[in-house]
Amino acid sequence: MTAPILDIRGLDLSFDMFEGRSHVLRQVALTVGAGQRVALVGESGCGKSVLLRAILGLLDRRKRVMTGEIRFDGTDLVRERESGLRAIRGSRISMIFQDPSSSLNPVFTIADQLTEVILRHGTAKTTQAALALATSALRLVAIDEPERVLASYPFQLSGGMNQRVMITMALINRPRLVLADEPGTALDVTIQEQTLRLMRRLTTDIGAAVLMVTHNLGVVREFAEYVYVMYAGTIVEHGPVDELLESPRHPYTAALLAAVPRLDGHSLPRPIAGTVPNFLSPPPGCRFQPRCPHARPACDAPPPMLTVAAGHEVACVLHAEKVAA
Amino acid sequence: MSPRRMNPARISLRRLLHNRHWYRFSRNSLSLVGLLMVLTITLAALFAPWVAPYPGNAGPGVDFAHASQPPSRAHWFGTDISGRDELSRVIFGYRVSLSVGVIVLAIAVPIGVVVGLLAGYYRDWVEMVLMRVTDVFLSVPPLVLALAILGVLAPSLRNAMLAIAAMWWPWYARLIFNITRTLTGQGYVVAAKVLGASDAHILFVEILPNCMASLLTKITLDIGFVILTAASLGFLGLGVQAPTPELGSMVAEGAQNLPDLWWMSVFPGLGILVAVLGFNLLGDGLRDLMDVEV
Amino acid sequence: MNLPRYLVRRLFACLATFVGVSILIFGIARVIPGDPARIALGPTATDEQVREFRIQLGLDQPLPQQYAHYVSGLLHGDLGVSLYTNAPVARDLRAGFPATFELVLVATLFMVGIGIPLGVIAARHRDGAADNVIRLGALLGVVTPSFVWAVLLMLVFSDYLGWLPIDGRLSETVSPPPSVTGLYLVDSLLAGQPHVFLNALEHIILPATALSLASIGQTTRLTRANVAEAYASPYIEMARAYGISGRRIASRYALRPALIPTLTILGLDIAAKLGNAFLVETVFGWPGMAQYGVQAILHKDLNGIVGTVLVIAAFFLVINMIVDAAVTVLDPRIRLGAQGA
Numbered sequence: 001m002t003a004p005i006l007d008i009r010g011l012d013l014s015f016d017m018f019e020g021r022s023h024v025l026r027q028v029a030l031t032v033g034a035g036q037r038v039a040l041v042g043e044s045g046c047g048k049s050v051l052l053r054a055i056l057g058l059l060d061r062r063k064r065v066m067t068g069e070i071r072f073d074g075t076d077l078v079r080e081r082e083s084g085l086r087a088i089r090g091s092r093i094s095m096i097f098q099d100p101s102s103s104l105n106p107v108f109t110i111a112d113q114l115t116e117v118i119l120r121h122g123t124a125k126t127t128q129a130a131l132a133l134a135t136s137a138l139r140l141v142a143i144d145e146p147e148r149v150l151a152s153y154p155f156q157l158s159g160g161m162n163q164r165v166m167i168t169m170a171l172i173n174r175p176r177l178v179l180a181d182e183p184g185t186a187l188d189v190t191i192q193e194q195t196l197r198l199m200r201r202l203t204t205d206i207g208a209a210v211l212m213v214t215h216n217l218g219v220v221r222e223f224a225e226y227v228y229v230m231y232a233g234t235i236v237e238h239g240p241v242d243e244l245l246e247s248p249r250h251p252y253t254a255a256l257l258a259a260v261p262r263l264d265g266h267s268l269p270r271p272i273a274g275t276v277p278n279f280l281s282p283p284p285g286c287r288f289q290p291r292c293p294h295a296r297p298a299c300d301a302p303p304p305m306l307t308v309a310a311g312h313e314v315a316c317v318l319h320a321e322k323v324a325a
Numbered sequence: 326m327s328p329r330r331m332n333p334a335r336i337s338l339r340r341l342l343h344n345r346h347w348y349r350f351s352r353n354s355l356s357l358v359g360l361l362m363v364l365t366i367t368l369a370a371l372f373a374p375w376v377a378p379y380p381g382n383a384g385p386g387v388d389f390a391h392a393s394q395p396p397s398r399a400h401w402f403g404t405d406i407s408g409r410d411e412l413s414r415v416i417f418g419y420r421v422s423l424s425v426g427v428i429v430l431a432i433a434v435p436i437g438v439v440v441g442l443l444a445g446y447y448r449d450w451v452e453m454v455l456m457r458v459t460d461v462f463l464s465v466p467p468l469v470l471a472l473a474i475l476g477v478l479a480p481s482l483r484n485a486m487l488a489i490a491a492m493w494w495p496w497y498a499r500l501i502f503n504i505t506r507t508l509t510g511q512g513y514v515v516a517a518k519v520l521g522a523s524d525a526h527i528l529f530v531e532i533l534p535n536c537m538a539s540l541l542t543k544i545t546l547d548i549g550f551v552i553l554t555a556a557s558l559g560f561l562g563l564g565v566q567a568p569t570p571e572l573g574s575m576v577a578e579g580a581q582n583l584p585d586l587w588w589m590s591v592f593p594g595l596g597i598l599v600a601v602l603g604f605n606l607l608g609d610g611l612r613d614l615m616d617v618e619v
Numbered sequence: 620m621n622l623p624r625y626l627v628r629r630l631f632a633c634l635a636t637f638v639g640v641s642i643l644i645f646g647i648a649r650v651i652p653g654d655p656a657r658i659a660l661g662p663t664a665t666d667e668q669v670r671e672f673r674i675q676l677g678l679d680q681p682l683p684q685q686y687a688h689y690v691s692g693l694l695h696g697d698l699g700v701s702l703y704t705n706a707p708v709a710r711d712l713r714a715g716f717p718a719t720f721e722l723v724l725v726a727t728l729f730m731v732g733i734g735i736p737l738g739v740i741a742a743r744h745r746d747g748a749a750d751n752v753i754r755l756g757a758l759l760g761v762v763t764p765s766f767v768w769a770v771l772l773m774l775v776f777s778d779y780l781g782w783l784p785i786d787g788r789l790s791e792t793v794s795p796p797p798s799v800t801g802l803y804l805v806d807s808l809l810a811g812q813p814h815v816f817l818n819a820l821e822h823i824i825l826p827a828t829a830l831s832l833a834s835i836g837q838t839t840r841l842t843r844a845n846v847a848e849a850y851a852s853p854y855i856e857m858a859r860a861y862g863i864s865g866r867r868i869a870s871r872y873a874l875r876p877a878l879i880p881t882l883t884i885l886g887l888d889i890a891a892k893l894g895n896a897f898l899v900e901t902v903f904g905w906p907g908m909a910q911y912g913v914q915a916i917l918h919k920d921l922n923g924i925v926g927t928v929l930v931i932a933a934f935f936l937v938i939n940m941i942v943d944a945a946v947t948v949l950d951p952r953i954r955l956g957a958q959g960a
Binding site for chain 3: 464473474557573594597598
């Protein structure tokens with residue numbers, strides 16, 4: 001396999017808060033290949049959005065404690081200076097946010113905001129050139145009247161339109177990697193589908209890799225080639241999408257799939273009993289242990305990541321026994 | 326869920342007394358400083374005859390032997406041209422200032438609250454009339470209105486308080502109007518109406534408690550600003566009349582003797598500053614604590 | 620939304636309010652006090668004199684008639700005759716207006732030019748050392764009465780250091796520039812008299828500072844709060860995620876949304892300054908409208924009081940209207956209304 005564009009190794013992230021230290025991410029390891037579409041799935045509050053922000057260095061330096069490596073195209077983003085990160089943000093790595101209407105500045109026109117991003121990273125050198133670029137880019141996201149949209153303010157446009165503007169902004173400087181934080185979640189389902197299709201097409205066109213964070217397994221199946229499953233700040237399983245959804249190996253992944261309502265009417269969705277752990281004092285071993293039906297004493301230690309098939313790994317002691325046997 | 330349970334005010338008042346929030350308040354050290362300042366000033370004012378070193382100097386009196394003396398160990402704030410101890414006069418001045426603050430708000434707040442409640446609840450023409458009147462009062466810069474009133478009435482402590490109350494009530498009307506207007510559409514108000522509660526009941530039992538957080542915060546902040554306004558009027562000679570000590574008029578007296586007898590102006594001035602600062606810090610702390618908009 | 624129609628509607632609302640204000644002031648001047656004539660003449664006047672004076676003032680007529688007479692006088696620019704200076708009130712006010720206007724104008728410039736940048740700096744470094752210092756300073760500005768500032772400034776800069784004078788708008792030896800706007804700072808520049816400009820500047824700095832310190836404090840706190848709120852918004856996180864520098868975010872992307880609510884309060888703040896002008900002008904002997912008003916009050920000059928209050932209220936209403944119009948124009952959400960896609 002070619003060298004990955006994003007390689008996260010052994011990432012630990014904690015926040016110093018009023019009540020104590022919150023251990024949000026533990027030993028996260030994640031790889032995204034060039035041009036690959038990777039999903040990161042997990043429930044709300046599991047830390048997946050925090051991970052995206054950690055990659056771009058958007059977290060408050062005063063309160064965060066981060067160790068490990070985030071290798072992007074040869075640079076370790078954990079150790080990189082703010083000025084270096086600023087050069088990367090929006091040009092080589094860009095981010096698509098959850099709610100497009102509130103992520104765009106309400107008192108600036110779309111033209112102002114797009115040209116700012118273009119000029120900032122030198123993709124065009126003059127305002128005219130930037131505007132021309134913005135206009136043609138908006139056509140690519142199926143906006144028929146780009147001039148009108150450019151002259152508008154975000155509140156004048158629909159959620160779906162703003163979403164397409166945001167995609168345009170994310171891709172306009174032709175990044176190598178796009179981070180997507182639950183795109184389309186704030187919009188209705190048909191728009192979300194349209195968004196995913198657009199993103200697939202456009203990122204393939206420019207050869208950008210995508211790391212998409214979502215809590216929706218349908219989105220994973222629809223969009224991604226490879227998927228990481230996160231629970232309470234730890235990666236519990238990862239593999240090719242079809243393979244993993246077909247035969248999930250981790251109890252949590254299996255439970256997630258069982259919790260999805262189905263149209264075949266055969267069974268009701270089964271919720272997962274229990275609640276997420278307290279990040280201030282998380283379980284020392286497997287973080288899913290308190291809720292896992294297969295919990296055993298071996299789970300008291302951090303579970304090893306084991307290969308169960310090609311490119312498919314699980315962090316669960318259940319499979320250690322199988323492998324050993 | 327019963328209308329009672331749905332009403333957030335019942336929950337928030339209980340929260341106020343809960344330990345966790347006292348803990349949060351006390352962590353904010355500036356609020357504690359404010360509380361301390363307010364308590365000190367209030368106690369000093371209440372027990373002025375016992376706290377002041379020369380209580381007799383509060384009223385008229387001459388002691389030319391000790392007149393116009395700079396700050397010394399005997400007179401921490403110096404003496405004025407009649408020989409009276411400035412420190413004692415400042416402490417008694419706090420008495421006047423605090424009473425003005427309390428009385429003015431005791432007049433202005435009920436008027437403003439009632440106006441706001443009625444306008445926000447009944448809407449339509451009631452709102453139009455009441456809020457137009459409020460707007461008219463708010464169109465005159467506050468101090469100017471008070472000055473105009475005092476201009477036509479004889480300057481005295483009583484008239485000064487009336488004048489300040491007249492300029493203050495519209496702010497409460499507007500605050501309560503905005504809150505009431507929002508709340509009238511809320512579920513528990515509609516539920517109470519459907520259950521047959523009288524308007525008075527709704528206004529005073531369902532809506533008013535929800536205004537308490539904003540009201541308390543605003544009142545605390547306002548005590549300080551009323552003191553400031555009273556001092557401004559006193560500075561112009563329109564408030565309390567001599568020889569009663571009032572911080573503003575003391576600054577004015579001292580101003581005539583600048584720069585030589587600087588302590589006559591500076592210490593009463595600092596006294597005003599300390600009082601307003603204390604209430605302000607306390608009010609800010611309350612606002613952060615209760616997370617309200619005033 | 621139709622901008623001209625909105626402005627016309629606002630104008631009518633303003634006029635209606637002004638009518639209300641005139642009724643209020645009239646009520647205060649005629650209805651509240653027991654006997655305005657007696658008050659004006661003092662306790663030593665005889666009953667006969669008071670009665671004659673009452674007729675002279677038109678107080679024997681029924682109230683609505685008095686009010687109508689009063690309004691018709693207003694429309695002709697006649698604010699009556701001062702019972703103290705015996706000169707037409709309108710003339711005295713016109714003489715004092717430029718001085719007060721210039722003072723308030725300079726104080727407003729200080730407020731905007733110092734308050735807003737300080738607020739932005741405080742918000743950008745929130746919870747840091749700069750923030751705490753700025754906030755403390757702003758708080759001190761707000762809680763200290765303007766007359767205390769006036770006295771302190773006078774003591775330090777004039778009496779103690781001797782740097783700045785406190786004798787009116789210009790030194791006795793300097794004659795005022797030819798009057799174009801009535802503002803010495805502007806007129807002296809227009810007439811090419813730099814030495815007059817400097818002299819006027821010297822004289823206005825202390826009173827303008829005393830007048831503006833409370834406003835600067837308030838503006839700083841408000842700007843800081845609004846900018847800090849903008850900083851917590853998703854669109855600022857997005858700006859950072861696209862590599863926009865901290866400085867550009869502070870001066871542009873966080874400031875502009877925050878300016879709009881700050882601007883709204885500006886009008887109220889000018890009201891506060893108009894009120895405090897009475898105090899500051901008295902301390903510095905500034906020959907403005909406000910000082911005239913104070914003298915009118917101290918001498919129970921009813922016409923003078925009423926005239927001053929009306930002019931100030933009208934001025935304030937006009938300022939408010941301008942500020943509202945500015946906010947409407949600046950905030951695209953209001954200007955363009957519900958023209959959704």
